[in-house]
Amino acid sequence: MAKRRADGLSKEVIVRAAAAILDDGGEAALTFRALTARLSTGYGAIYHHVANKSDLLAAATDDVIARVVRGAVADAEPREALRTVALALFDAIDEHPWVGAQLSREPWRPALLEVYERIGSLLDALGVPERALFDAAGALVNYVLGVAGQNAANARLLTAEEADRSAFLASVSARWEALDPDEYPFVHKAAAHLREHDDRAQFLAGVDLFLAGIATLR
Amino acid sequence: MAKRRADGLSKEVIVRAAAAILDDGGEAALTFRALTARLSTGYGAIYHHVANKSDLLAAATDDVIARVVRGAVADAEPREALRTVALALFDAIDEHPWVGAQLSREPWRPALLEVYERIGSLLDALGVPERALFDAAGALVNYVLGVAGQNAANARLLTAEEADRSAFLASVSARWEALDPDEYPFVHKAAAHLREHDDRAQFLAGVDLFLAGIATLR
């Protein structure tokens, strides 16, 4: 079972290099040319370990998600554990936006199986009736992935520094505020909240709404 | 205000042609070469009306979403109206999977503004306290877009006929069933439900969970 390592390529080495490129420069930066340069090898060497680019992206995503799901501490209280797992996923995807984009593009991957298992059994432990368990798990996982995708898109939009973020939010907020309050009453009011809102807190608020809804099923 | 139409291009004509190509052949089919062929014109003519491919995709998405939001009947009862709008979005994205992919890639678009307005003011009408209104609207929109993205990914996976769908679900289900029930208790149990689950019904169940959670805020 000993794998050769010191020299020679392996899928693991390639996947890690791809993840590093994705973290540095985003999805556009991951090309086979960049990868061969970084690993000082040829195209064929990479294709020998990896089927194609899509396979490579999927493997890198599985890697990140598996680490998160394994790493999340097993809290005693299921409700708290659910919030912890959800937040861990949120933070991982915030740190690696390409994971969010990939997850909303390729479901049914091994990585998501782990996520479903974790969230599903926590909901079970929470006392959700079996009849509603699968819908509830599906909804919660979809919510987490949905926010993940949006967050990834935002991160891609704001590739630059932190100052850009508030400038961007301020400009969207100003645009919303300028709308006719009769035609857009909600968005007009929401503009103020947008400027100072915290993505992470809003994400958790959504999880809590879900859990509150689920609690009514008991 | 009269626009020339009989001959000559316009952004509208280009966007409609792009939508038709996307509906027919998916995202991979939309190339500027295919577009020039369909419109029997040159690249420059298209670039004269459209900034780039990303702009074109965004405009086509806005078009579809705007039609859905405008088209959804204004139900008297806000709870029922929310379910109607959510289902209308689900169905539109099921019919045009590329819209789902685009929405999870480019938020803050005019199209989403309409969605936020509609969902936000319905939640307001439902009596959600102002303090929780923006988190609730954000969570619900994110849920809808999350499912949309997943659905789009599934649709892309199952480009062929309906028979493929049940065959695919059966194979995933079999893989889940084969997992060790001690290590994967939830997924193992979920396998049976997966085979016969209805995406549309599960989506609505998620919306209802949300609304139940929101009802506890009053």
Add this chain to the structure above:
DNA sequence: ACCTGAACACCGTTCAAGT
């Protein structure tokens, strides 16, 4: 003002040839 299409600078992927 609007359109044409050759040309450019990229991609992912293949494959004959090497060790």
Add this chain to the structure above:
DNA sequence: ACCTGAACACCGTTCAAGT
């Protein structure tokens, strides 16, 4: 068995030239 890198078939986008 594993690796190399020239070559192929594509892309999006530009731009000098036309009407």
